[in-house]
Amino acid sequence: MSSSVPVFELKGVTKKFASFPALVDINLQIYSGERVALVGSSGAGKSTLLSLLNGTLLPSQGEVWALGRNLSRLTSRRLRQVQREIGTVYQQFQLVDSLRVIHNVNAGHLGRWSFFKAACSLVWPLEIDTALKALAEVGIPEKLYERTDQLSGGQQQRVALARVLVQNPSVILADEPISSLDPKLSREIMDLLWQMSHSGGKTLIISLHSLEFARSHCQRLVGLRGGGIVFDAPVAEVSQEMIEDLYRLRGRGGDGEMGRGGEGEMGLKNSNSTRKYKL
């Protein structure tokens, strides 16, 4: 793909849940190899935006283009083909706890494997070397045959990263991948994501509650509030004042009211977020 064609482009995107607009009139372009952090209070719309980017949600209005395709116009087969190129790391890992680690790592192949091959691999694991290499890259090769639910939270997050390594997508989306981890593990996981993006040339889009990591590991910050984009700028151009404004409670409705037009009590689930996000 030419570098002038965005990996993702959102054109006038609104996403409603029933009548509630989670995102309103979003215009955004993200280019190959960029590392972009989505920041903003709880309820701002970060996860919704990531779900639109990987096609698990479709917009109510507007268009989401990923890897040159309008996701609303694809058959489910074509959509799955595009989704093979988009790896997602979730806050809650989305692993099958009762399976051994190797099977969760091998789930990274599922977009490519036939149903038959995937079923066989559950009995006789296939591509063991690839899984082992991915686990070695995330620092836990010895866990290959352990049951996933016997791993710590940080180790499970590494398994989720190993699954994405096996998937080998051109884009990685990560939705608050460190929010349940201690500071040391958070740094390790952020470093791993940075490494995957930097040395692998992968585009990285990550929602973060830690502005410190957003600044240290990404090049660009997109600030969301109340379903709208408040700023979109290189890290160096995002001032303390812009950050404070992003998290400032506005009128009665706080976070929720910027793009959404209502006056109700919604938005911030976390009322001490201004303190929490200090730089």
Ligand SMILES: Nc1ncnc2c1ncn2[C@@H]1O[C@H](COP(=O)(O)OP(=O)(O)OP(=O)(O)O)[C@@H](O)[C@H]1O
């Ligand atoms: N499936 C859904 N059905 C109804 N409302 C939803 C749904 N998903 C999200 N919302 C609402 O849309 C808004 C944006 O939610 P979203 O999860 O994208 O926020 P977020 O920025 O990721 O928040 P957090 O930091 O807490 O993860 C919230 O008000 C939320 O309650």
Ligand SMILES: [Mg+2]
């Ligand atoms: Mg979220």
